[in-house]
Amino acid sequence: MRKIEARGQSLERVSAELGDHARSARLRRKQDWFVWGAAGIGLVAGVLLALFLPRVLPGSVDMAVASTGMNADRWNAGISLMQSGSPQSWRNLVDASNLVRANQEVLTACAETAAKAKQGQPCKITVSAPAQQ
Structure with missing residues (x-):
């Protein structure tokens, strides 16, 4: 048991x-x-x-x-x-930067002239032809 x-x-x-x-x-x-x-x-x-x-x-x-x-x-x-x-705005920004870079000397001289004259000055820049593809 x-x-x-x-x-x-x-x-x-x-x-x-x-x-x-x-x-x-x-x-x-x-x-x-x-x-x-x-x-x-x-x-x-x-x-x-x-x-x-x-x-x-x-x-x-x-x-x-x-x-x-x-x-x-x-x-x-x-x-x-x-x-x-904005692809188009970016392209415009790049184009404007390239235009300024290509004409840097002319734009610097023009800015100095405008500062001396204390008024806006016309500037002659060179615009390159668009590349042919």
Whole structure:
């Protein structure tokens, strides 16, 4: 009889341990869902912060964030943004820069003359013919 009682207690102990393991597995599964949910919320919050936080940061910080996001220095990031934002305006800006660069000496002399005369001066510049393609 004692053997049966000992085996019965042993069976009860093993059953309780199995029940504890099953409860523990259910709790772990529930915790896993909470962890995955928190990770998803964190990911969405991080993306939203990366998109909208630079708009409220001081000027130099938002430019640094934009250039970092574009994986370029500020100069090249700005060029890329201007080119994609308004290709024709970018082309006009490049053409104007090239015109000034090609006529730098004439424009400098003309600016000096205007400063001495204290009034606007007409300047004669050279405009190159467009390249034939």
